[in-house]
Amino acid sequence: MPELPEVETTRRGIRPALRGHTITRVTIRQRQLRWPVPGNLAALLTGQQILEVSRRAKYLLIETTNGKLILHLGMSGSLRVIPADTPPGKHDHIDLCLEHGQCLRFHDPRRFGAMLWTREEASDHPLLRTLGPEPLDKGFNGNYLYQVSRGRKRRIRDFLLDGHVVAGIGNIYANEALFTAGIHPMRAAGRIGRERYHRLAEAIDQTLRAAIQAGGTSLKDFRRADGRPGYFRQQLKVYGRAGKACPRCGTNIRTQQAGNRSLFYCPRCQK
DNA sequence: AGAGGTACCTGGCAGC
DNA sequence: TGCTGCCAGGTACCTC
Numbered sequence: 001m002p003e004l005p006e007v008e009t010t011r012r013g014i015r016p017a018l019r020g021h022t023i024t025r026v027t028i029r030q031r032q033l034r035w036p037v038p039g040n041l042a043a044l045l046t047g048q049q050i051l052e053v054s055r056r057a058k059y060l061l062i063e064t065t066n067g068k069l070i071l072h073l074g075m076s077g078s079l080r081v082i083p084a085d086t087p088p089g090k091h092d093h094i095d096l097c098l099e100h101g102q103c104l105r106f107h108d109p110r111r112f113g114a115m116l117w118t119r120e121e122a123s124d125h126p127l128l129r130t131l132g133p134e135p136l137d138k139g140f141n142g143n144y145l146y147q148v149s150r151g152r153k154r155r156i157r158d159f160l161l162d163g164h165v166v167a168g169i170g171n172i173y174a175n176e177a178l179f180t181a182g183i184h185p186m187r188a189a190g191r192i193g194r195e196r197y198h199r200l201a202e203a204i205d206q207t208l209r210a211a212i213q214a215g216g217t218s219l220k221d222f223r224r225a226d227g228r229p230g231y232f233r234q235q236l237k238v239y240g241r242a243g244k245a246c247p248r249c250g251t252n253i254r255t256q257q258a259g260n261r262s263l264f265y266c267p268r269c270q271k
Numbered sequence: 272a273g274a275g276g277t278a279c280c281t282g283g284c285a286g287c
Numbered sequence: 288t289g290c291t292g293c294c295a296g297g298t299a300c301c302t303c
Contacts, residue, residue, distance in 0.1 A: 003296060034279070034298085058297075075297055076281075091281085110280045112297060127299090154274070163298075170296055219296065220283080239296095259275075262294085 002073040004135070004168030005211035006222050006230065007058045010079050013225025014104055015053040017081040018062065021098040022049050025084075030093035034074060034114040037094070044117055045069070045096065056122060057131050057167035067119040070127065074112030076221045080105045109221065132166045135204050140166060142198030149189040149197070156192060157185035157263050160204075169204065172217055172239045175264045177203040179238045184270040185263045210235065238264040 002010070026042035038044070048064035055061065060079075062069040073079070084103045088095070094106040094115060106115065118125050133140045148165060149156075159165055160174040169177070178185050180203035183196060192200075216222060216230030219240070223229060233240075237247050242255035246266035255264050 006296075032280095072297080074280095075295070108280095109282065110295090110297095112279065112281095152273080158274090161297090172296060217296080222296075260277090261296095 002058065002077065002216070002222055003170035003173050004058060005173070005208055005232065006216035007055055007060060007073060007168070008212050009216040009224055009230060010073070011053055011055045011060055014079055014081055017098065017100075017102050017225075018050045018053050018104065020050065021100060023047065023064070023096055024099050025095070025097040027088075027095040027097070028093070029088065030091075030111070033093070033108065033111050034072070035116065037115050038117050041115070041117055050098075054122075056128055057134070057163055058170075059122075059128060061122050063122075067117055068122050070114070070116040070118060070122065070125060071106070072114040074108060074110060074114065076110040077106065077108035077113035078221060078223045079225060080107065080223065080227060081225045130164055132162075132164050135166050135168060135201075135208060140201065140205075142194065142201040145197040145201055146192075146194045149192065152189040154189050155186045155258060156183060156189045156200075158259055159189040166204075168208075171261055171263075172219075172236070173204070173207055173211065175239045176237060177207045179264075179266060179270060180207060182270055185265050186258065187271075238266060240264070 023045045026045050028037055028042060031037040044066060048066045050062060050064055052063045058072060060071040081102050082105050084097045084101050091109045092105055092107050096104040122128055157174050160169050175185060181200040183200060211217060211232040214230055214232035215224055217232040218229035238253050241253045242264060244253050246253055246269060249268050251266055251268040253264055254267050255262050
Protein backbone atom coordinates (compact mmCIF):
# COMPACT_ATOMS: atom_id res chain seq x y z
CA MET A 1 0.00 0.00 0.00
CA PRO A 2 1.98 2.82 1.28
CA GLU A 3 4.55 4.35 -0.98
CA LEU A 4 7.00 7.07 -0.07
CA PRO A 5 4.40 9.84 0.41
CA GLU A 6 2.28 7.68 2.70
CA VAL A 7 5.29 6.60 4.75
CA GLU A 8 6.51 10.18 4.99
CA THR A 9 3.04 11.35 5.99
CA THR A 10 3.03 8.67 8.67
CA ARG A 11 6.48 9.70 9.88
CA ARG A 12 5.41 13.31 10.26
CA GLY A 13 2.24 12.22 12.02
CA ILE A 14 3.84 9.95 14.61
CA ARG A 15 7.06 11.86 15.25
CA PRO A 16 5.72 14.43 17.75
CA ALA A 17 4.28 11.71 19.98
CA LEU A 18 7.50 9.66 19.91
CA ARG A 19 10.54 11.89 19.79
CA GLY A 20 12.10 12.46 23.19
CA HIS A 21 9.67 10.08 24.90
CA THR A 22 10.24 6.82 26.72
CA ILE A 23 8.74 3.44 25.85
CA THR A 24 7.06 2.03 28.94
CA ARG A 25 5.32 -1.03 27.52
CA VAL A 26 5.36 -3.12 24.35
CA THR A 27 2.49 -5.43 23.44
CA ILE A 28 2.95 -7.91 20.62
CA ARG A 29 -0.20 -9.81 19.60
CA GLN A 30 1.04 -11.18 16.30
CA ARG A 31 4.66 -12.01 15.55
CA GLN A 32 4.16 -13.48 12.08
CA LEU A 33 4.71 -10.54 9.79
CA ARG A 34 6.84 -10.65 6.66
CA TRP A 35 9.61 -11.83 8.96
CA PRO A 36 8.97 -12.93 12.53
CA VAL A 37 9.13 -10.08 15.03
CA PRO A 38 12.29 -10.67 17.13
CA GLY A 39 11.49 -12.61 20.29
CA ASN A 40 13.22 -10.14 22.56
CA LEU A 41 11.87 -7.00 20.95
CA ALA A 42 9.72 -6.01 23.92
CA ALA A 43 12.66 -6.32 26.28
CA LEU A 44 14.92 -4.39 23.93
CA LEU A 45 12.50 -1.48 23.63
CA THR A 46 11.07 -1.16 27.12
CA GLY A 47 12.65 1.69 29.02
CA GLN A 48 14.34 3.12 25.94
CA GLN A 49 14.06 6.74 24.97
CA ILE A 50 13.21 7.55 21.34
CA LEU A 51 15.74 9.90 19.85
CA GLU A 52 14.41 10.37 16.33
CA VAL A 53 11.93 9.05 13.78
CA SER A 54 13.31 9.02 10.26
CA ARG A 55 12.63 7.41 6.90
CA ARG A 56 14.65 5.66 4.22
CA ALA A 57 12.71 4.58 1.12
CA LYS A 58 9.51 3.03 2.52
CA TYR A 59 11.17 2.08 5.79
CA LEU A 60 10.52 3.99 9.01
CA LEU A 61 13.40 4.10 11.48
CA ILE A 62 12.68 4.61 15.15
CA GLU A 63 16.00 5.36 16.78
CA THR A 64 16.40 4.69 20.48
CA THR A 65 19.32 4.93 22.86
CA ASN A 66 19.82 1.18 22.38
CA GLY A 67 19.45 0.62 18.64
CA LYS A 68 17.00 1.13 15.84
CA LEU A 69 13.58 -0.26 15.07
CA ILE A 70 13.13 -0.81 11.34
CA LEU A 71 9.50 -0.71 10.38
CA HIS A 72 7.86 -1.39 7.04
CA LEU A 73 4.14 -0.99 6.33
CA GLY A 74 4.01 -3.57 3.52
CA MET A 75 0.84 -3.38 1.43
CA SER A 76 -1.76 -2.73 4.10
CA GLY A 77 0.04 -1.46 7.18
CA SER A 78 -0.66 1.73 9.09
CA LEU A 79 0.45 3.37 12.33
CA ARG A 80 -1.80 5.31 14.64
CA VAL A 81 -1.18 7.28 17.79
CA ILE A 82 -3.96 6.45 20.23
CA PRO A 83 -4.70 6.59 23.97
CA ALA A 84 -3.12 3.61 25.74
CA ASP A 85 -6.48 2.27 26.92
CA THR A 86 -7.99 1.97 23.42
CA PRO A 87 -9.08 -1.67 23.00
CA PRO A 88 -7.25 -3.40 20.13
CA GLY A 89 -9.20 -4.31 17.00
CA LYS A 90 -8.62 -7.02 14.48
CA HIS A 91 -5.12 -6.91 12.93
CA ASP A 92 -3.80 -4.50 15.56
CA HIS A 93 -0.57 -6.44 15.94
CA ILE A 94 1.81 -4.33 17.99
CA ASP A 95 1.61 -1.44 20.49
CA LEU A 96 4.47 0.72 21.71
CA CYS A 97 3.19 2.61 24.75
CA LEU A 98 4.87 5.75 25.99
CA GLU A 99 5.16 7.43 29.35
CA HIS A 100 2.69 10.17 28.36
CA GLY A 101 -0.17 7.70 28.07
CA GLN A 102 -0.36 7.29 24.30
CA CYS A 103 0.52 4.29 22.18
CA LEU A 104 1.88 3.79 18.71
CA ARG A 105 -0.30 1.03 17.27
CA PHE A 106 0.70 -1.01 14.22
CA HIS A 107 -2.22 -2.34 12.19
CA ASP A 108 -1.64 -4.59 9.17
CA PRO A 109 -4.32 -6.92 7.79
CA ARG A 110 -2.17 -8.56 5.13
CA ARG A 111 0.92 -8.85 7.32
CA PHE A 112 3.39 -8.00 4.57
CA GLY A 113 4.83 -5.40 6.91
CA ALA A 114 7.90 -5.87 9.07
CA MET A 115 9.31 -4.85 12.41
CA LEU A 116 13.01 -5.54 12.84
CA TRP A 117 15.76 -4.44 15.16
CA THR A 118 19.33 -3.45 14.47
CA ARG A 119 22.22 -2.01 16.45
CA GLU A 120 24.27 -1.05 13.42
CA GLU A 121 23.88 2.03 11.30
CA ALA A 122 20.54 1.68 9.54
CA SER A 123 22.26 2.30 6.22
CA ASP A 124 24.40 -0.80 6.84
CA HIS A 125 21.44 -3.10 7.32
CA PRO A 126 21.09 -5.63 4.47
CA LEU A 127 17.61 -4.36 3.63
CA LEU A 128 18.71 -0.76 3.31
CA ARG A 129 22.27 -1.07 2.12
CA THR A 130 21.50 -1.72 -1.54
CA LEU A 131 18.73 0.84 -1.97
CA GLY A 132 18.90 3.49 -4.67
CA PRO A 133 18.86 7.24 -3.99
CA GLU A 134 15.98 9.05 -2.34
CA PRO A 135 13.93 10.65 -5.13
CA LEU A 136 13.52 13.88 -3.17
CA ASP A 137 17.24 14.28 -2.55
CA LYS A 138 19.48 16.49 -4.62
CA GLY A 139 21.54 13.57 -5.93
CA PHE A 140 18.52 12.26 -7.80
CA ASN A 141 18.03 13.74 -11.24
CA GLY A 142 17.61 12.98 -14.93
CA ASN A 143 21.31 12.38 -15.48
CA TYR A 144 21.33 9.66 -12.86
CA LEU A 145 18.31 7.91 -14.38
CA TYR A 146 19.78 8.20 -17.84
CA GLN A 147 23.08 6.69 -16.77
CA VAL A 148 21.74 3.72 -14.82
CA SER A 149 19.20 2.86 -17.50
CA ARG A 150 21.68 2.40 -20.37
CA GLY A 151 21.30 -1.07 -21.85
CA ARG A 152 18.33 -1.93 -19.67
CA LYS A 153 15.44 -3.66 -21.41
CA ARG A 154 12.94 -3.53 -18.58
CA ARG A 155 9.83 -1.50 -19.06
CA ILE A 156 10.24 1.91 -17.48
CA ARG A 157 7.34 1.34 -15.07
CA ASP A 158 9.14 -1.68 -13.56
CA PHE A 159 12.44 0.17 -13.59
CA LEU A 160 10.91 2.89 -11.39
CA LEU A 161 9.38 0.30 -9.08
CA ASP A 162 12.81 -1.18 -8.38
CA GLY A 163 13.99 0.25 -5.07
CA HIS A 164 17.59 -0.42 -6.02
CA VAL A 165 17.23 2.06 -8.87
CA VAL A 166 15.34 4.74 -6.95
CA ALA A 167 13.84 4.30 -3.49
CA GLY A 168 10.23 4.62 -2.43
CA ILE A 169 8.28 4.75 -5.70
CA GLY A 170 5.41 2.29 -5.96
CA ASN A 171 2.84 1.47 -8.60
CA ILE A 172 0.62 4.51 -8.08
CA TYR A 173 3.33 7.15 -8.31
CA ALA A 174 5.25 5.35 -11.05
CA ASN A 175 2.15 5.49 -13.24
CA GLU A 176 1.39 9.09 -12.29
CA ALA A 177 4.92 10.37 -12.88
CA LEU A 178 5.12 8.61 -16.26
CA PHE A 179 1.90 10.29 -17.31
CA THR A 180 3.17 13.70 -16.26
CA ALA A 181 6.41 13.11 -18.17
CA GLY A 182 4.54 11.84 -21.27
CA ILE A 183 6.38 8.50 -21.27
CA HIS A 184 4.65 5.23 -22.08
CA PRO A 185 4.97 2.84 -19.10
CA MET A 186 5.85 -0.11 -21.37
CA ARG A 187 8.80 1.62 -23.02
CA ALA A 188 12.20 0.00 -22.40
CA ALA A 189 14.18 2.02 -19.85
CA GLY A 190 17.28 1.91 -22.05
CA ARG A 191 15.39 3.50 -24.94
CA ILE A 192 14.56 6.78 -23.30
CA GLY A 193 16.76 9.77 -23.96
CA ARG A 194 18.43 12.17 -21.55
CA GLU A 195 15.94 14.98 -22.11
CA ARG A 196 13.00 12.76 -21.33
CA TYR A 197 14.70 11.50 -18.18
CA HIS A 198 15.10 15.08 -17.02
CA ARG A 199 11.38 15.53 -17.47
CA LEU A 200 10.72 12.25 -15.67
CA ALA A 201 12.91 13.10 -12.67
CA GLU A 202 11.10 16.39 -12.39
CA ALA A 203 7.71 14.67 -12.66
CA ILE A 204 8.66 12.24 -9.90
CA ASP A 205 9.75 15.05 -7.60
CA GLN A 206 6.64 17.08 -8.31
CA THR A 207 4.25 14.12 -7.92
CA LEU A 208 5.74 12.92 -4.64
CA ARG A 209 5.79 16.40 -3.12
CA ALA A 210 2.19 17.06 -4.10
CA ALA A 211 1.16 13.71 -2.63
CA ILE A 212 2.92 14.40 0.67
CA GLN A 213 1.25 17.80 0.71
CA ALA A 214 -2.14 16.08 0.40
CA GLY A 215 -1.34 13.57 3.15
CA GLY A 216 -0.80 10.65 0.75
CA THR A 217 -3.26 8.53 -1.22
CA SER A 218 -5.96 6.48 0.50
CA LEU A 219 -7.40 3.83 -1.79
CA LYS A 220 -8.50 1.53 0.99
CA ASP A 221 -6.59 0.95 4.20
CA PHE A 222 -4.21 3.84 4.43
CA ARG A 223 -4.72 6.16 7.37
CA ARG A 224 -2.56 8.88 8.82
CA ALA A 225 -1.40 8.76 12.42
CA ASP A 226 -4.52 10.60 13.52
CA GLY A 227 -6.86 8.34 11.56
CA ARG A 228 -7.66 10.69 8.70
CA PRO A 229 -7.24 9.44 5.12
CA GLY A 230 -4.89 11.07 2.61
CA TYR A 231 -6.45 13.20 -0.10
CA PHE A 232 -4.15 12.75 -3.08
CA ARG A 233 -6.55 10.27 -4.63
CA GLN A 234 -8.56 13.17 -5.99
CA GLN A 235 -5.49 14.38 -7.85
CA LEU A 236 -4.63 11.07 -9.52
CA LYS A 237 -4.57 11.54 -13.27
CA VAL A 238 -4.34 7.96 -14.53
CA TYR A 239 -4.04 5.48 -11.66
CA GLY A 240 -7.36 3.70 -11.13
CA ARG A 241 -9.00 5.78 -13.87
CA ALA A 242 -9.32 3.20 -16.66
CA GLY A 243 -11.99 4.20 -19.19
CA LYS A 244 -12.17 7.77 -17.92
CA ALA A 245 -10.99 10.83 -19.80
CA CYS A 246 -7.35 11.82 -19.83
CA PRO A 247 -7.17 15.16 -17.99
CA ARG A 248 -4.93 16.53 -20.75
CA CYS A 249 -6.47 15.37 -24.02
CA GLY A 250 -9.73 13.61 -23.15
CA THR A 251 -8.77 10.23 -24.63
CA ASN A 252 -9.88 7.27 -22.55
CA ILE A 253 -7.28 6.11 -20.02
CA ARG A 254 -6.16 2.56 -20.67
CA THR A 255 -5.14 -0.17 -18.29
CA GLN A 256 -3.33 -3.42 -18.84
CA GLN A 257 -1.63 -6.11 -16.81
CA ALA A 258 2.14 -6.09 -16.90
CA GLY A 259 4.34 -8.01 -14.52
CA ASN A 260 1.30 -9.04 -12.50
CA ARG A 261 0.24 -5.51 -11.72
CA SER A 262 -1.93 -3.00 -13.45
CA LEU A 263 -0.55 -0.15 -15.41
CA PHE A 264 -2.49 2.94 -16.43
CA TYR A 265 -1.72 5.39 -19.20
CA CYS A 266 -3.08 7.70 -21.84
CA PRO A 267 -2.41 6.13 -25.26
CA ARG A 268 -2.25 9.56 -26.86
CA CYS A 269 -0.17 11.58 -24.39
CA GLN A 270 2.35 8.89 -23.53
CA LYS A 271 4.83 7.60 -26.09
C1' DA B 272 23.96 -9.47 -14.76
C1' DG B 273 19.49 -8.93 -15.86
C1' DA B 274 14.71 -10.31 -16.48
C1' DG B 275 10.68 -12.50 -15.05
C1' DG B 276 7.76 -15.09 -12.09
C1' DT B 277 6.38 -16.65 -7.29
C1' DA B 278 5.52 -16.30 -2.65
C1' DC B 279 3.92 -14.26 1.61
C1' DC B 280 -1.64 -12.86 3.65
C1' DT B 281 -6.28 -10.88 4.17
C1' DG B 282 -10.31 -8.47 2.56
C1' DG B 283 -13.33 -6.32 -0.78
C1' DC B 284 -15.80 -6.59 -4.81
C1' DA B 285 -17.96 -8.29 -9.19
C1' DG B 286 -20.36 -11.87 -11.12
C1' DC B 287 -23.09 -15.79 -10.88
C1' DT C 288 -27.23 -14.77 0.83
C1' DG C 289 -23.30 -17.07 -0.42
C1' DC C 290 -19.92 -18.91 -3.22
C1' DT C 291 -15.79 -18.24 -6.54
C1' DG C 292 -12.37 -15.82 -8.64
C1' DC C 293 -9.87 -11.81 -9.10
C1' DC C 294 -7.61 -7.76 -7.53
C1' DA C 295 -4.85 -4.77 -4.28
C1' DG C 296 -0.38 0.34 -2.39
C1' DG C 297 5.61 -4.26 -1.53
C1' DT C 298 9.66 -6.75 -2.22
C1' DA C 299 12.89 -10.74 -1.25
C1' DC C 300 13.98 -14.70 -3.45
C1' DC C 301 14.10 -18.14 -6.95
C1' DT C 302 15.00 -19.70 -11.71
C1' DC C 303 16.32 -19.06 -16.35
